[in-house]
Amino acid sequence: MSRLFMFEKPLGMRDTLPELYEKKHRVRSLMEKAIKEWGYSFLETPTLEYYETVGAASAILDQQLFKLLDREGHTLVLRPDMTAPIARVAASKLLKEDFPLRIAYSANVFRAQQREGGRPAEFEQIGVECINDDTVSSDGEVIALLVESLKAAGLLNFQISIGHIAFVQELFLQILGTEERANALRKFLYEKNYVGYREHVSSLALSSIDKQRLLDFLDLRGGEEVIGKALDLVENERGKKAILQLKELWDVMNDYDEQDKVKFDLTLVSHMTYYIGILFEVYAGNVGFSIGNGGRYGLLEKFGKEASATGFAVRVDRLLEALGGAWEEVSVHCIFFSQERRREAFQLAKQMHEKGTRTVLQDISGVKKLDAYTKKFANTIYLLGKESTNE
Amino acid sequence: MNSMLTIAMPKGRIFEEAAELLRKAGYRLPPEFDENRKLIINVEEEGLRFILAKPMDVPTYVEHGVADLGIAGKDVMLEEERDVYELLDLNISRCYLAVAGIPGTKMNDVAPKVATKYPNVAAAYFREQGEQVEIIKLNGSIELAPLIGLSDRIVDIVSSGRTLKENGLVEYEQIIDVTSRLIVNPVSYRMKEEPISDLVSRLSKVISFGGKEL
Structure with a gap:
């Protein structure tokens, strides 16, 4: 390995410099405010977790986990998401009584990147989990809150695509018969390989009606009309139930007045095994990657509780990219003082701080290039020399 | 928008x-x-x-x-x-990815080498065959590699097979249609x-x- 430069950071790790910090902080507080208004409680969990428990339960691929050993030889992971730690806490601590639980977080998560080393391996996620409430209302609540918090952050051009993994699985089971075959076909969706999907379908020994059903399935994208089309394709009860859940979700979104932000995409398969019901991804117009995702999962069972949950997570770095430079500069004032008027300067600064005006106190003799330095501030005040009008 | x-x-x-x-x-x-x-x-x-x-x-x-x-x-x-x-x-x-090399040769037992523009595809293919090979990434003129002894085999796309022929190489296995x-x-x-x-x-x-x- 080549020698490290002194300024180097581990691959994929980034500094957040003041300007970006401001933007990030602002987006975070706007989203947190919206989330708190909906009665969600924020919590923190440790950065390190056991690989065997949280690491293995998370939706993140094994090769993306940062692993290390503790002194007893247990494998630890840097948390790759917040959902698994929250499921752990909820199952062991919070779910003492059988109530619905509303939890939120904003935290950094860690995922080792496979290619092009500069991609962030640590990034902040803001999200919520609505635990132990199986209703479609709770799926709808999470999506509506996602819409609301993104709007609160200032994002206008975005869309949420909603799918239902149980529908996909039931439709495939109905036509293909076995779990194994259904999984094989679903893998093509997960890999976004429609060409492979179609080739696979045409290679199967199926009636032409069933083949056509599987091909028509790929077109199940759009608004409310998708529900009718999907009902035509699926015959078994559980598949129908999944579609009726989507129908109900559509009505729930309508009652939230947020229908224009959601669309159905029943081909959506974000993960091979993690989700169990309604799932979704968020896209913003000017970013090439999804900025967030979520859905219903059964993770709590792994931690010993019979409960399902739904939630969303937004990637703050991508949200910032989507928001672009639409942020005003933070204005900072500066009071330059000399010894003689130090007390006066401190008093003035105190008043300004109390009013919430960001104000720097700078001893004038500590500045070498005054002209250039003053340009960094929105406004400068000079309290120098003997008491005078020198301001 | x-x-x-x-x-x-x-x-x-x-x-x-x-x-x-x-x-x-x-x-x-x-x-x-x-x-x-x-x-x-x-x-x-x-x-x-x-x-x-x-x-x-x-x-x-x-x-x-x-x-x-x-x-x-x-x-x-x-x-x-x-x-x-x-x-x-x-x-x-339309073409296909194939393994090619000098006619009548075998992979070197000690240090089998494969030159290719497609290191991931080649590595996956030989791994599936249970063969341990060294993959050498080249950016073009792959046919050159076996001719001057850089590798035993190449993995490259073949459409008409002319390039292989003109360089005295033959196809050993087809990997996948493209x-x-x-x-x-x-x-x-x-x-x-x-x-x-x-x-x-x-x-x-x-x-x-x-x-x-x-």
């Missing part, structure tokens, strides 16, 4: 066939389109913008969303494994659904499958 679609086109071999297919689908592309040396070509009337990229880079542009769509060979898709939708098999530029694919960025696929669906349906009508029913 700008509804213009940006399409990443591969320079070289595939370009002409892809342009022909677009014309067949009813897109009026200017005649100078084919001999253009520009890297960005706007076709305002059709609401299309083309960028001309190295074939191996097309999925990268699409994954990052700077191009909504792209035309890329399956060979490139397998090698790059980018997070994009593979929507259509355009069935153009055609060009229409790929799309997952965000564009949702945010620009209408123009993309339109393009897909127009293209799918003019793809010829030469007897193969799909």
Whole structure:
């Protein structure tokens, strides 16, 4: 390995410099405010977790986990998401009584990147989990809150695509018969390989009606009309139930007045095994990657509780990219003082701080290039020399 | 929102066939389109913008969303494994990936070496065969490698087999058939659904499958 430069950071790790910090902080507080208004409680969990428990339960691929050993030889992971730690806490601590639980977080998560080393391996996620409430209302609540918090952050051009993994699985089971075959076909969706999907379908020994059903399935994208089309394709009860859940979700979104932000995409398969019901991804117009995702999962069972949950997570770095430079500069004032008027300067600064005006106190003799330095501030005040009008 | 679609086109071999297919689908592309040396070509009337990229880079542009769509060979898709939708098999530029080498030779037992432009595909292939080989990445003129003893085998695309023949090489195994694919960025696929669906349906009508029913 080549020698490290002194300024180097581990691959994929980034500094957040003041300007970006401001933007990030602002987006975070706007989203947190919206989330708190909906009665969600924020919590923190440790950065390190056991690989065997949280690491293995998370939706993140094994090769993306940062692993290390503790002194007893247990494998630890840097948390790759917040959902698994929250499921752990909820199952062991919070779910003492059988109530619905509303939890939120904003935290950094860690995922080792496979290619092009500069991609962030640590990034902040803001999200919520609505635990132990199986209703479609709770799926709808999470999506509506996602819409609301993104709007609160200032994002206008975005869309949420909603799918239902149980529908996909039931439709495939109905036509293909076995779990194994259904999984094989679903893998093509997960890999976004429609060409492979179609080739696979045409290679199967199926009636032409069933083949056509599987091909028509790929077109199940759009608004409310998708529900009718999907009902035509699926015959078994559980598949129908999944579609009726989507129908109900559509009505729930309508009652939230947020229908224009959601669309159905029943081909959506974000993960091979993690989700169990309604799932979704968020896209913003000017970013090439999804900025967030979520859905219903059964993770709590792994931690010993019979409960399902739904939630969303937004990637703050991508949200910032989507928001672009639409942020005003933070204005900072500066009071330059000399010894003689130090007390006066401190008093003035105190008043300004109390009013919430960001104000720097700078001893004038500590500045070498005054002209250039003053340009960094929105406004400068000079309290120098003997008491005078020198301001 | 700008509804213009940006399409990443591969320079070289595939370009002409892809342009022909677009014309067949009813897109009026200017005649100078084919001999253009520009890297960005706007076709305002059709609401299309083309960028001309190295074939191996097309999925990268699409994954990052700077191009909504792209035309890329399956060979490139397998090698790059980018997070994009593979929507259509355009069935153009048909060829295949193969293992080739000097006739009548065996892989070196001590240090078997394979030269290729497709290190990921080659590594996966030999791993599946249970063979441990050293993969040597080259950027072109792969046929040279066995001739001067850099490697025992090469993994490369073969279309007519002429290049192999002219260099005195023979094909040992075929790995996978390759055609060009229409790929799309997952965000564009949702945010620009209408123009993309339109393009897909127009293209799918003019793809010829030469007897193969799909």
